[in-house]
Amino acid sequence: MKGIVFTEYLAFAExxxxxxxxxxVIEACKLPSGGAYTTVGTYDHAEIVxxxxxxxxxxxxxxxxLVRMFGVYLGEVFQRKFSQFFAEADTLFDFLASVHTHIHVEVQKLYPDAELPSIEMIERSERTALLRYRSPRNMDALALGLIQAAASGFGDTIETERDSGADVDGTYVDFRLTRSG
Structure with a gap:
């Protein structure tokens, strides 16, 4: 997991x-990294756990x-630091549809060793969307917080249902989003 996530996690915790x-807490946890993170480093996600x-x-x-709350915090940080990605989308659902096909592609160019989750827009209408999240790190609570922050950034209020499943590609979590109003 990229160091920016860790440095922002410690800011969130502070x-x-x-x-x-x-x-x-860092001292008591006796982390392999010692809790010293740089934004460009790569660290084992187990340390956040x-x-x-x-x-x-x-x-x-x-x-x-706590992980969901951190996701909201991190989403707000991303909106400030990477505002161009948000400005390119007209709606929340446009933005969420672009995460894996555009944003993660750009992140991969900057950090070729980044192990990014998969976020795929499965279904979409004007008021509802179904996102499928896949990651070996099982950080769906973080994904939920990021989604909630994005919704807030676009001025949307959403209700979210979460379901887990598995298919030939492995396990996943589906987020069914419903925009209010």
Whole structure:
């Protein structure tokens, strides 16, 4: 997983619990990286899982909800840092349809070693969409938070249903999105 995700995760955690607690948690977790991340480095996603469990214990917030909350935070960061990708889309569903076919292609050019999830638009109408998420890291809560942040950025309110499944290509999570209004 790319270092930008880790550096932003620590910024998110500092906002949540404060810098001193973050430093204590990193030290207590005894991470292989030592908790020292650079935005361009590549790190084992298991470190975010370890950190999330520790922050969950510290805050009492469910670990999956923490990951979703981080996804919202990260989505807002991406909207500021990579605004051109959002500006290229007219609607939320246009943007979500472009993630795998356009945005991830551009990310792969910059970071050829990046192991990106697959986000595929399966169905789409004016008010509903079905997105299929695949990743060996099983970070669908992060994907949900990113989707929620994108919806907010486009001024949309969405309801989301999540279903898991498997096919010949492996496991996946489907997000059925319904725009309100």
């Amino acid at each position: 906002n949540l619990v404060g810098e001193d607690v973050v430093e204590d 370890i950190l999330t469990k520790a922050f969950s214990e510290h805050t009492g917030i469910d670990d999956q909800d």
